[in-house]
Amino acid sequence: MSVVDALAEALPADALITDPAILEGAQSDASGTGAVRPVALLRPSSVEQISTALKLCNAHGQAVVPQGGMSGLAGGANPRAGDIALSMARFAGVxxxxxxxxxxxxxxxxxxxxxxxxxxxxxxxxxxxxxxxxxxxxxxxxxxxxxxxxxxxxxxxxxxxxxxxxxxxxxxxxxxxxxxxxxxxxxxxxxxxxxxxxxxxxxxxxxxxxxxLVGQQRTALCALDTYEDVIAFLAHARASLPGLAAFEAMWRDHFAFNQEKGGISLFADCPAYAVLIEAETKAAAGEDGFDRMLEAAWEKGLIRDALVAQSETEARRFWSVREGEAMSQGLPGLLSFDVSMPIGDMDAFATRCKETLGQAFPAVHVLAFGHIGDGNLHVCAGFEDGIADSISDRAEAIEETFYDLVRQFGGSISAEHGIGTLKRPWLGYSRSEAELATMRAIKSALDPNGILNPGKVL
Ligand SMILES: Cc1cc2nc3c(=O)[nH]c(=O)nc-3n(C[C@H](O)[C@H](O)[C@H](O)COP(=O)(O)OP(=O)(O)OC[C@H]3O[C@@H](n4cnc5c(N)ncnc54)[C@H](O)[C@@H]3O)c2cc1C
CATH class of the missing domain: 3.30.465.10 (Uridine Diphospho-n-acetylenolpyruvylglucosamine Reductase; domain 3)
Incomplete structure (x- = not known):
C-alpha cells in the first residue's frame, strides 16, 4: 500500500488533501522560491492525527515538510519533489x-x-x-x-x-x-x-x-547626524525608558528611498540616520517619561529633530517607511539580507557593503536598516526596473560578496529568519565544523530516517 493510501485509510477524509488545485497553494513560503507541489497535504485537527500521520510516514520513509503560515523568508516550508506537506492551520486556538x-x-x-x-x-x-x-x-x-x-x-x-x-x-x-x-x-x-x-x-x-499591559504605547521618529549619536541615543533611551521596545535605525539611503517612493514626507532635510523608537510608558499626572526622554536627548545634542506620533495612523506611517513598503515595487526582485553583528560594527559594515557591492555591481541600490539594540541589520540590494540585467542573473554573485563580508566582520548570516534552503550554502560561515557535527548527531538521534523537512538547515 502506498503511503498516501495508508494515510487515507488512517485519517478522516478532511485531514488529507490530494486535489492538485489546493496543492498548488502549498508550494512556496513568502520568499517566493518554492516551485514544487507536494504529493499530498496533511491538514490534521488533533495531536493524535499528527502522531498517526508521522508514524505512518516514518514507517514508509516518507519526507514531511511542516507548514505554518508560510510567511518564512528562507524557503524552509517549501516542499521538494515527493514531499508530503503538513499544514498546522486546522489545529488552532488559544x-x-x-x-x-x-x-x-x-x-x-x-x-x-x-x-x-x-x-x-x-x-x-x-x-x-x-x-x-x-x-x-x-x-x-x-x-x-x-x-x-x-x-x-x-x-x-x-x-x-x-x-x-x-x-x-x-x-x-x-x-x-x-x-x-x-x-x-x-x-x-x-x-x-x-x-x-x-x-x-x-x-x-x-x-x-x-x-x-502597564501604560500607553508611544512612537517617535528622530533625525540624527552620526552613528556615534545613534549609539549614544540608544544608551540614553534605554536608561530613561524601562519599557523601550523598539529602536529601529534607518541609514540615509533606506530612509530617502522609502520616503520618496512611498510618497511620504516626514523630514524635509533627509537625515544621515533616522531612528524609530517605540515604548510603553506610564503617563503619571500629565507627565510622560517619553517626552522628557526626547527633550533631554535634544538638549544633549543627540537628536536634531523628532516627530512624535499623535495617533496610531501616524505611528503606522513611520513604520511603513521603516518596513520599506515602497521598496518591493521600486526595486523588483530585490534581495533581502538578515544578519547580525556587534552594534559597534554595524555602521562600518553598512558602509563597506555599499562600497563593495556598488563597485562590483554598478547601479545597485543598497538600503540598510536595523533593530540596532539587538545587533540585527537588514540590508536590501536591488536594481530599479528597466536596468538591462535582471537581479536574478546576479543574485548568486551578490550573495557571495555579501556573505563574505559578513564572515570578515565575524557576524551571523541569519539573525532571525533562519536557514531554510536559501542560507544553507553559507551556514559554515557562522558555525564551526564541531557545531555542525553536533547538530547532525542530534538530528539523527531524533529523526534517524531523516523524514522531517530534509534538505533544510543542515
Ligand atoms: C512582512 C514580513 C515581516 C517579517 N518580519 C519578521 C521579523 O521581524 N522577525 C522575524 O524573525 N521574521 C520575520 N519574518 C519572517 C517570518 O514571518 C517568520 O520566520 C515566521 O516565524 C514564520 O512563521 P510561519 O508560521 O509563517 O512559518 P512558515 O513560513 O510556514 O515556516 C517556517 C519554518 O518553520 C517550520 N514550521 C512551521 N510550523 C511548524 C510547526 N508547527 N512545527 C515544526 N515546524 C514548523 C517550517 O517547516 C519552516 O521550516 C517576516 C516575514 C514577512 C513576510
Whole structure:
C-alpha cells in the first residue's frame, strides 16, 4: 500500500488533501522560491492525527515538510519533489490564559495576531511581535525562533516559552506544557526545538509567558547626524525608558528611498540616520517619561529633530517607511539580507557593503536598516526596473560578496529568519565544523530516517 493510501485509510477524509488545485497553494513560503507541489497535504485537527500521520510516514520513509503560515523568508516550508506537506492551520486556538501564572497555552496553528488579540483582551501582551503577525503561526515563530520588533525588551521567541509540546518523527508525543519559570530537571527540551525549522519535530502546543499591559504605547521618529549619536541615543533611551521596545535605525539611503517612493514626507532635510523608537510608558499626572526622554536627548545634542506620533495612523506611517513598503515595487526582485553583528560594527559594515557591492555591481541600490539594540541589520540590494540585467542573473554573485563580508566582520548570516534552503550554502560561515557535527548527531538521534523537512538547515 502506498503511503498516501495508508494515510487515507488512517485519517478522516478532511485531514488529507490530494486535489492538485489546493496543492498548488502549498508550494512556496513568502520568499517566493518554492516551485514544487507536494504529493499530498496533511491538514490534521488533533495531536493524535499528527502522531498517526508521522508514524505512518516514518514507517514508509516518507519526507514531511511542516507548514505554518508560510510567511518564512528562507524557503524552509517549501516542499521538494515527493514531499508530503503538513499544514498546522486546522489545529488552532488559544486553550487557556492563566491570569495568575500570567501564561497562555496555545495551539501551534494559531495565527500570531489572533493570539496577541486574545492576550490583550485579558489585559496582557504576548511578548512576540513581527510584521507578518497577520499570517505567521505560533508553531512557525517557535520553529524559526522569530525575533521581531520588540526583542530589546522581550527577547526572541524562545525567551518567552514556558512549555512546549512536540510530535517526534516516529509519532511519539513529547509534552511538557508546564507554566513555571523555574524547572531545572535535566535537559531543557523546549530550547532543543526552538529554531530548528521543522527538522526535529512538529510543534503542536506551547505555553508562553505574558506581560502585563502597564501604560500607553508611544512612537517617535528622530533625525540624527552620526552613528556615534545613534549609539549614544540608544544608551540614553534605554536608561530613561524601562519599557523601550523598539529602536529601529534607518541609514540615509533606506530612509530617502522609502520616503520618496512611498510618497511620504516626514523630514524635509533627509537625515544621515533616522531612528524609530517605540515604548510603553506610564503617563503619571500629565507627565510622560517619553517626552522628557526626547527633550533631554535634544538638549544633549543627540537628536536634531523628532516627530512624535499623535495617533496610531501616524505611528503606522513611520513604520511603513521603516518596513520599506515602497521598496518591493521600486526595486523588483530585490534581495533581502538578515544578519547580525556587534552594534559597534554595524555602521562600518553598512558602509563597506555599499562600497563593495556598488563597485562590483554598478547601479545597485543598497538600503540598510536595523533593530540596532539587538545587533540585527537588514540590508536590501536591488536594481530599479528597466536596468538591462535582471537581479536574478546576479543574485548568486551578490550573495557571495555579501556573505563574505559578513564572515570578515565575524557576524551571523541569519539573525532571525533562519536557514531554510536559501542560507544553507553559507551556514559554515557562522558555525564551526564541531557545531555542525553536533547538530547532525542530534538530528539523527531524533529523526534517524531523516523524514522531517530534509534538505533544510543542515
Ligand atoms: C512582512 C514580513 C515581516 C517579517 N518580519 C519578521 C521579523 O521581524 N522577525 C522575524 O524573525 N521574521 C520575520 N519574518 C519572517 C517570518 O514571518 C517568520 O520566520 C515566521 O516565524 C514564520 O512563521 P510561519 O508560521 O509563517 O512559518 P512558515 O513560513 O510556514 O515556516 C517556517 C519554518 O518553520 C517550520 N514550521 C512551521 N510550523 C511548524 C510547526 N508547527 N512545527 C515544526 N515546524 C514548523 C517550517 O517547516 C519552516 O521550516 C517576516 C516575514 C514577512 C513576510
Amino acid at each position: 486553550e487557556e490564559i492563566d491570569p495568575v501564572a500570567e501564561t497562555m497555552t496555545v495551539r501551534a496553528g494559531t495565527v500570531l495576531q489572533a493570539a496577541q488579540q486574545a492576550a490583550r483582551e485579558a489585559g496582557f501582551a504576548l511578548p512576540v511581535d513581527l510584521g507578518a503577525r497577520g499570517s505567521c503561526q505560533i508553531g512557525g515563530i517557535i520553529a524559526t525562533n522569530a525575533g521581531g520588533v520588540s526583542v530589546i525588551r522581550d527577547g526572541m521567541t524562545r525567551d518567552n516559552l514556558r512549555g512546549l509540546e512536540v510530535v517526534l518523527a516516529d509519532g511519539t508525543v513529547l509534552s511538557n506544557l508546564g507554566k513555571v519559570t523555574k524547572n531545572n530537571t535535566g535537559y531543557d527540551l523546549r530550547h532543543l526545538f526552538a529554531g530548528t525549522e521543522g527538522t526535529l519535530g512538529i510543534i503542536t502546543r506551547a505555553v508562553f509567558r505574558l506581560r502585563r
